Amino acid sequence: MSFAEVIGQQQAVNQLASMAGSGKVPAALLLAGMEGVGKCFTAYQLAQVVNCRQSAAADACGTCPDCRQIARRVHPDVLLVEAEKNQIKIDQVREIHHYLGFAPLSGRFKVVIINDAHLLNGAAANALLKTLEEPPAQTIFLLVTHRQQQLLPTILSRCITVMFKPLSRVALKEILSRQGTGAEARLVEKAVALSGGSISRARYFLDTDNLSWRDDFLSRIGALTPESYEDVFALAEEVGRDAERIDMTLYLLETFFRDALVLTMDPAGGGQCNLFHPDLAELLQGFAAGRSATELLSLLEELNRLQSRLLFNINIRLALEALLMKLVARR
Template structure:
């Protein structure tokens, strides 16, 4: 990203935190270590980079980095010697990477009196790496600020959490998330579904690989509409189509999440068809056509059965058994 695009992104995603850190920096009250926690795509990296740009910018304007000077440009491209970024090497951040970081901590700043360290995916530090980092956090060096970025604060060592200032980043509002997905050229029907499943662009991109999410959407639409019409051929669809799309536990859980959305969709269309959080615009007409024959209590019960199915999967009941049993129950309830 360019320096200007970082400024724009962080202002759009986390405007309140931008204002907060403007005041903190102006008062020279920046802490020695922060833990930025929140889902992927909500602005953690951009916020840490923006703070670094603000600290090093040669032409601060209205308490903001200019985004055009040499310092801003070098930081935005990861080329500033006093802004060190560590990312996972493979699946984890290893102890050697943290040792390198600690060695950098002890050096004087190359071009000024400030050093910034940004550790992305900090929850992926090995136990050795996390323990190695702990000493710096416990005994901070002057004019050194560390930013640890994580999507899962619960995976961080409690001792690290207790010695950092934790900043919980707010999720993107739906329109921001939709805009990001549109930039990735995700289709409108998939966007409508995705915004009710996650707030992470990275997660959606993973689901889109090899056209997987589109296939799931298509096959589940067919299966659900059969179940909704009490068509027991939906039972055959489980083994013929759906099992082939659910090879991992994560994929199985996501499929059941989408099933829950379908059950929820029918209920919403019954009680509030003008809702702005509908997930399946391409199927809503068919669902609505069947609603006169469905009671609200039946729709509520179907949603409950979908929730029970997810709980069964979490108790290690086989996905095939879970989905086949749910198919029978939905056909009975509807």
């Protein structure tokens, strides 16, 4: 393991390698960018680079005891903090303070990786802020997030941001092939198109059960007509009951609307190679027919609002019902 293992994030890696190479890694870094693009993985590579015993350069050796322990995620100087029940609480931040009360045991730096840092609750974020204002020596905080805008501005202002991009289709295929999924090429192609640049989503759609669920869900959305009020209620209720899939459901709606928008602007389908759902072209054509770009943009805006309200325990069934009602009413 080392920076060389990170695929498809050259810019972020260059930025981090240059900090490490010059011995100037800031006390707090924000690793931001959408889900499933390798932010947490890269955080561990950085933890190796700053703690590697054999290499003083901008990359880790990957073989010394520190590198190996970090790769196995058992190094005493690297702490991973993750949400419990969708929240990072003040007790967890107190544990960080306690952990930082002692000098590094083995490595040169203590590295605290806070995954999904946007899930820090108010009290926890304020407690963390105090530490970020006066970080202990030999400490590096790596805040990992795909919802940067939900972090306190005061926390953001203490961090240097490193942006991670959506992964290219080539990068996604290479990662999947290294991970040895054993999936056939056509399925990989489909999953990669559907992923929107996220390896976690690509893996999700490599599962044929999840793929069938998408086929079923989107064909029902595509089949909605002005008389489909009952179908709208039924769909909204099902989605409301399936809390685990809510993010993925909204993602499917978003990508479906986006594809329809592409087809509206380019009815000949010349842009098909860029569609998320190229295999559902016929369904998409039917859905896009008779809808204007303005309508689809407004549906996408509505959906965005719904997505940003998700964290506030909104009633999903009602919110989705309202959205789908607009969808059928506008035909």
